[in-house]
Amino acid sequence: MKFVDEATIEVVAGKGGNGVASFRREKFIPKGGPDGGDGGRGGSIVAVADRNVNTLIDYRYARLHRARNGEQGRGKDQYGAGAPDVTLRMPVGTMIYDADTDELLFDLARDGDTVVLAQGGRGGLGNIHFKSSTNRTPRQYTLGEPGEQRRLRLELRVLADVGLLGLPNAGKSTLIRKVSNAKPKVADYPFTTLHPNLGVVRTDVGKGFVIADIPGLIEGASEGAGLGHQFLRHLARTHILLHVVDVAPLDGGDDPFATAVAQAQAITEELRRYDAELYAKPRWLVLNTIDMLEDPADFRERFCAALNWDGPVYSISALTGEGTRDLMLALQETIDNSRAAEAEAESANTQPEPPDSSH
Numbered sequence: 401m402k403f404v405d406e407a408t409i410e411v412v413a414g415k416g417g418n419g420v421a422s423f424r425r426e427k428f429i430p431k432g433g434p435d436g437g438d439g440g441r442g443g444s445i446v447a448v449a450d451r452n453v454n455t456l457i458d459y460r461y462a463r464l465h466r467a468r469n470g471e472q473g474r475g476k477d478q479y480g481a482g483a484p485d486v487t488l489r490m491p492v493g494t495m496i497y498d499a500d501t502d503e504l505l506f507d508l509a510r511d512g513d514t515v516v517l518a519q520g521g522r523g524g525l526g527n528i529h530f531k532s533s534t535n536r537t538p539r540q541y542t543l544g545e546p547g548e549q550r551r552l553r554l555e556l557r558v559l560a561d562v563g564l565l566g567l568p569n570a571g572k573s574t575l576i577r578k579v580s581n582a583k584p585k586v587a588d589y590p591f592t593t594l595h596p597n598l599g600v601v602r603t604d605v606g607k608g609f610v611i612a613d614i615p616g617l618i619e620g621a622s623e624g625a626g627l628g629h630q631f632l633r634h635l636a637r638t639h640i641l642l643h644v645v646d647v648a649p650l651d652g653g654d655d656p657f658a659t660a661v662a663q664a665q666a667i668t669e670e671l672r673r674y675d676a677e678l679y680a681k682p683r684w685l686v687l688n689t690i691d692m693l694e695d696p697a698d699f700r701e702r703f704c705a706a707l708n709w710d711g712p713v714y715s716i717s718a719l720t721g722e723g724t725r726d727l728m729l730a731l732q733e734t735i736d737n738s739r740a741a742e743a744e745a746e747s748a749n750t751q752p753e754p755p756d757s758s759h
Contacts, residue, residue: 405556407459408499411518413547414442414467414483419524421541422475434531434538435477439523442547443467443483447496447515449508450489456554459488467518470544473526480523488517493559493637499551509559517552521545560598560612561735563635565671566644567663571688573597575644575718576613579728603732612638636675639738640731641683643667644718647699648692657699661706682734684712686727691717 417439424432445465465488471480496506496517506515522545530538564572580599602608614635635641645664648656664685672679687703690696696715704713714730716723 405456405558407456407463407554408551409459409463409465409554410549410551411445411488412464412466412549413444413518413520414469415546416440416442416521416523416544417470417472417480418543419526419529419541420473420475421527421539423537424476431537433536434527435475436526436528436541437473437475437477437479438526438529439473439544440470440480441482441523442470442520442544444485444516444520444547445488445518446485447488447490447494447506447508447517449492449494449511449513451492451511453489453491455491456494456556459490459554467520467547469547470520470523472544473523473541477528479526482523483520485520490554491556493557495555495557497553497555499553502553505552518548518550521547557636558598558612559610559637560635561609561639562601562611562731563638563641564611564613564644565635565641565683566667567646569649570644570646571718572613572644575686575688575716575724576611578718578721579724580611601728601731603728607732607736609732609735635678635681638681639735641678641681642686643683644686644688645703646689647687647703648689657702657706661703664703664707682711684714685709687713687715688718690715691720691722 419438420436422434422436424435426432445467465486467486468483470483473480490508492508492511492513494508495504496508496515497504506517508515524542524544527538527541530540532538564576566572576597576599580601597613599611599613600608601611612635643664645660647660649659649663685704685707687696687700690699693699700713700715703709712730714723714727716727718724
């Protein structure tokens with residue numbers, strides 16, 4: 401399936417049905433009084449987050465979504481029927497913006513989240529509502545209200561706990577294949593990954609997390625070069641970024657160490673230019689292909705010194721699996737602590753305020 405993470409749509413809710421002015425007409429009952437019913441409500445456009453939907457491709461081609469109008473009221477106290485709502489199922493993680501103002505309207509962050517994109521118009525009132533002791537034969541009625549109409553921009557940000565960051569051919573796809581159930585394409589040429597891949601890492605019974613692999617970044621990505629800049633938004637919801645560096649690059653020339661350092665610095669700079677919030681996220685350094693080194697410990701020490709790196713660093717071989725188990729367990733522990741802190745903060749925000757004891 402083609403991966404689509406952006407789309408622009410137009411939603412038009414239904415108009416409410418008109419009320420009517422009608423009077424009771426039966427044999428032997430003269431001047432029966434008003435009996436005009438109300439119009440029905442227009443249909444609304446509703447969005448629902450569905451974990452079984454993975455892409456916005458349906459909305460790339462179906463751009464106009466229109467609900468039906470409500471029925472008009474009738475005589476004999478008959479109200480018009482309301483129109484059914486139109487439900488749009490979207491991937492979990494979809495952010496919905498106003499296409500004209502670029503204002504964030506809704507964030508479908510959890511499975512089952514439901515929002516009204518365009519509210520259907522209310523039905524008009526029939527003349528039964530206008531009768532009074534001084535107005536026995538009211539001829540007033542009201543028209544149905546128009547439904548809301550909006551142009552919306554949909555942006556999908558995949559939900560993952562860990563995001564992989566690095567140059568093309570740094571070994572990100574190999575790593576996600578080794579530690580999770582994801583099976584992205586792996587080859588010996590750049591840009592084999594053309595869209596984000598998600599994998600579930602199982603570290604123990606009932607324990608695990610989601611890891612995301614995006615297309616590799618190249619220098620100049622923040623200005624639009626390459627593919628990775630298009631998908632950096634998918635790392636915005638992650639807890640941790642893994643900066644994967646190939647310590648034995650194929651294009652390393654006479655000095656692979658200097659090449660690896662320069663590549664790592666370039667990716668860090670591109671991340672800083674793209675988004676300050678993303679740059680500030682917890683980031684771990686992962687030195688890949690250590691099986692190609694004679695002295696991995698010495699390389700690691702010199703590499704961290706050259707980058708002035710004082711954060712977490714792990715040495716692995718994505719191909720053989722060396723070091724990946726320790727890395728996944730450390731990630732699991734950090735993610736568990738982060739989830740616990742978020743749950744505690746959410747619980748504190750939802751607790752009712754204590755009653756005022758001053759009275």
